Amino acid sequence: MALMGRMMTDPLLISSLLKHAERHSGDTEIVSKRVEGDLYRSTWREVALRSRQAAQAFARLGCTPGDRIGTLAWNGHRHLEIYYGASGSGLVCHTINPRLFPEQIVWIANDAQDRVLCFDATFLPLVEKVAPLMKTVQHFVLMTSRAHMPAASAIPNLLCFDDLLAAESGDYTWPQFDENTASSICYTSGTTGNPKGAVYSHRSTVLHAYAAALPDAMDCSARDVILPVVPMFHVNAWGLPYSAAIVGCKLVMPGPHLDGKSLFELFEGEKVSFSAGVPTVWLGLLNYVKANNLKFSTFKRTVIGGSACPPAMMKSLQQDYGIEVIHAWGMTEMSPLGTLSKLTTRQLSLPPEQQQRLLEKQGRAIYGVDMAIIDDDGRSLPWDGQSSGNLVVRGHWVISRYMNHDESPLVSVDGEPGWFPTGDVATIDADGFMQITDRSKDVIKSGGEWISSIDLENIAMAHPAVNEAAVIAARHPKWDERPLLVVVKKPDAQLTREELLAFYEGRIAKWQIPDDVVFVPEIPHTATGKVQKLKLRDQFVDHKLPTA
Amino acid sequence: MALMGRMMTDPLLISSLLKHAERHSGDTEIVSKRVEGDLYRSTWREVALRSRQAAQAFARLGCTPGDRIGTLAWNGHRHLEIYYGASGSGLVCHTINPRLFPEQIVWIANDAQDRVLCFDATFLPLVEKVAPLMKTVQHFVLMTSRAHMPAASAIPNLLCFDDLLAAESGDYTWPQFDENTASSICYTSGTTGNPKGAVYSHRSTVLHAYAAALPDAMDCSARDVILPVVPMFHVNAWGLPYSAAIVGCKLVMPGPHLDGKSLFELFEGEKVSFSAGVPTVWLGLLNYVKANNLKFSTFKRTVIGGSACPPAMMKSLQQDYGIEVIHAWGMTEMSPLGTLSKLTTRQLSLPPEQQQRLLEKQGRAIYGVDMAIIDDDGRSLPWDGQSSGNLVVRGHWVISRYMNHDESPLVSVDGEPGWFPTGDVATIDADGFMQITDRSKDVIKSGGEWISSIDLENIAMAHPAVNEAAVIAARHPKWDERPLLVVVKKPDAQLTREELLAFYEGRIAKWQIPDDVVFVPEIPHTATGKVQKLKLRDQFVDHKLPTA
């Protein structure tokens, strides 16, 4: 008969992260560049107090366990307080990407059934417009102080976040509950069809936070000052708000100011040692630093992911600025960390160019996730650095199902079920270094944000002069990928590039509109009539975008 | 209604650590200095294969889930294979401290109801003597190859470990089961009365392995070569066999050779970067290195714990050899890691002497454990670096009960139940730095091993010329503490120091015999008649042992 362990078995809860930071690093600073323009200095102790007050405030608004608190917000202490206040009290923090088209934002808030929506002042005009369409939201909360509340608003009963907190004592004990309870939700548009929600649990979040802080991952310690450039609405800023609490380090929140100058000044002013973000953001920072002949004095390493890190960017950060670049790969469906590129003892004695080539790969899996590459029949392929196949993953922080979707997205590997298909195509070498070589899912990733090819195609097809349309990703030096629209006109129809692009205005977010249109006599199809995207991408692999 | 997460929920199992190391670091070396004298080079892949064979072999011997596999063994690949083979297959790995007195070893094996006993050749004479007394052990397995099996043995049906493995295919799938299942057992004699077993679970072990590898703890990465000097029978070598699998690094196992020369040669030969052990072992290594005017070429940092690290040793390692010393505190009942002394960003700007004083403390709690100091009425004391109180802990890898003891050892803090009393007395400062100032439990820790004062007192009291006896810890430069026997003779009785010490021979392990005896006219008592150990210790605080 199995013998049971005789250990304490407290659940792995997000509130325990905050309690740890409060007790063991209470005086450590949380610095926020706020929408209101000021630089606000808080501490883990104050964030913990205000998170408890936020929990009390949500309860007073009538929220009960499981209710969703939507956010439309930048990185800042108030957003952090909502993270911990909502999840810690058994509610679910639902971060919404404000860069989406308003209709998508409404769709997502309705799909998640958000009960409260908290948002930064930046998004007041947006929220005023969409509030009537958000069917389940009962309370709109502006994340600001009384002094910054608008005199009047189209939103009836607009609430003030700081006021709600001030009305509470903070005398609150975080409840204990099942660690598999939902803690937060993040929608991805990196799939076909409507955006889909990944529903993280307390357990998955805490385990991810442990793994993310490991030396072979983000290497977070109490000696770090962390500035998450990656937004808190992008897979929880890659878990940094949680890993920072584990190690009790200083956090610097950049708010809406992600341009090179603002970031550089914040890095220097607050002595930032570590950061993380998508390549596009580093490009802006690097350009500013180069143009002004500046040097970083404390910035030591950065994780770059979300899109492939261009080797030239990696080299410049490493060689011109002495910054260690850790190339990482992950996805919303995996909380997000999957692999990071860090060398092993043995590899440290390879010639520098070989080391560099390894660092340019997406890297090795951290313990807690496993991966495999498979052929179209689900047979696993060898880890020889050559064979390329569909990348599948499993692990403690990988989703098993999407929000409101009962069908399982999982596939089998060599007959063993339970693997999540990433939609990426990759090789893996004998040391476990994975490299993304292609993408099987039909989406475009521009500056870290997804664009759905299908949405763009449907709009084009709605134009009376279009016979068939296909959208593929074209390389772009700044955004990594931008949409390229390939069109077959109706016989004898008249249609210009400009007319077609103008047709997109108002039908989709501006930044999602294709960068270019090519008219072709025909689009390649498979035997079953599907567009052969791979062939099309090959055909336009050297296409030069007018914006590039 | 609570919303549940939609994440994969595989149990946290020890087998997943090994699977990860095998898949992602299969070629990485495990090097073992073996009892047989050779230096054996294995890999994570081979250890994984042999662990699966060990699992099959234990099953073939009739073991079923929950059965205990006892070990009496040094650090080596076969011990590692038993760790993973037993725990991974649902059995329980019970490491026995071979330094205990044979009667204690028998008592422990019987209390744990070990079904199989695996042991290194070093311990063959011991096991031949005690085998008939081990009531539950059905199979005795010598951890060696056929070539090194003795021609004859007093143990009937003595089995050969390598033969058992060779008979199995290794074609074995690790079973899935409840993560709270027992994985391993370690007895502590650091309590009053008989030794007590801590029963670790898979969950507690995996969570501890994550936390132990963090940058603020042991900072383990794939760029490390780890040599655990701390034995695998001391709280699982402080979890290093598990953390090494998480990061997939090279492991170097020293076998029985822990003298300065052997260690130094292994450190240099295998390019060891990181190690961990009790102060006594570092003393031997340091003395050897100093005497021979040597330098370490790859050794970068070490964790020292189990007893207070003497500041002079810390300084010498840091300043003469450039080795980072991480002072750590923990105990068998906490798997064992509780605190480690690593500085925070803010402290790095303190004057060097202040930094040094912080590093000499036992350090800060890693996330996953929490601590408090309380007065005798269970009221928590302030974290001011001054107030000293009973240190209590709680967390994912802290025991809730001992093996075969149904009563809970836990206490309340400010009315909140569920804290484990460590028997240590400590201060904690505002930054969470804990410092052990005293010990309330009545035991002596000599070179990392416990000696029970009560056992020593009982033996003395059995001598016809002794009226009353009390044993306290006296400072020793090599062993940290050694037992000092304080005796009140019977009126007019004749008794010398030498006679009394001779009386201990054969009644207790040689290394546990007191170093000195002092005869006193009386021993101080409390009102209720208990010996006032604190007062006695004060009285003999400057006592110079003849062995010192």
Ligand SMILES: Nc1ncnc2c1ncn2[C@@H]1O[C@H](COP(=O)(O)O)[C@@H](O)[C@H]1O
């Ligand atoms: N760094 C340390 N400084 C002082 N005492 C320690 C230290 N580490 C462990 N100990 C003592 O060893 C005990 C645990 O012993 P054990 O269960 O054998 O690991 C603790 O309760 C302390 O009394």
